[in-house]
Amino acid sequence: MNTLRWLIHLVLVAYFIVLAIVMFTLGTSHRVSHAAHEWVWRQAATEGTPWHPERRLAYGAGAILLILGALTAATLPRRDRRGDVLTYSQEGTEVRIARRAVEDFVSKLGKEIDGVSDMSCWIAAKNDWIQVNVHVSVDVGRVAIPSACQAVKATLEREMRETLGFPNVGEVTVQVSRLAQTGPRARARKGEETLPAGEESYSYTPPPET
């Protein structure tokens, strides 16, 4: 229904704009202006009015059509500012969770997983099915990337089922987009801290040139 209203509005806006262009073109066209020229000269000589009635009519109609087009465009049905919703319903009760709420939830969840920060997500959902694609920053000084990804994946799958109530969780994709470096190894690399005995350093010394 909303799409139909959108289409009707768009067609109306396009119609008004095209008509306005036609009217302005008519106003400046040769046929009108040719007749207008003589009239203008005559009129300018006598009364000083440079506007031919035909041209005035065309420009006036064009302006009115433009205003109508703008008004129609201004009343285009707005998208719900609360964003898309992910819905599931049971016996006359419908629970809708806004996409923004899920994104909020995932970003807060990211702070609870060890070694992971800045978790943001992209969601695809239909009815009670959801698929999540997350971008995370992994602190390589604290956890290894594979175990961090595994933890993120498992936590997300569990929380989508238990907390958000989506029974069908599709593929959960984890993408490591940044490396956060706050662990002891990263600090040791920066010279802020010495590594514990037995820990190897990540520093790299290039081989001497021969």
Added chain:
Amino acid sequence: MVCYYETELGRVYIGADIVRAVIAPEIAKSRYFRPMNYVVADKPEEQDLRQLERGIQVESEDGRVVAKVHVEAQYGIPINKEAEALAGDIRQALKVSTGLEVANLIVNVDGVYPAPSEPNARKARRGGRR
């Protein structure tokens, strides 16, 4: 928008404002849901109930209530279960206070707000609602 129900003596009409006023305290009572951008007053008697009613839309379908409630949920709670519990409470309150039947009740969770900082609050809340 007026909701109504039939009695032996005739039809009883109840306005949407009344329905909203019945639903709002149920949201206020809920520990895990609150309206969007809700400001909690220092004292309960100073709480602005109109703020609560702002996120409630009421319509009528053959006299029965169709209500849409916009709320944000506390982070860490099982949203689906708590939302269903809230819907059940609202349904019950409407039935008891006004006698109206609910045709459809939509709980729209628009956001998540941080839980109050309690140790192990997240795990503790998993058990029950109130």
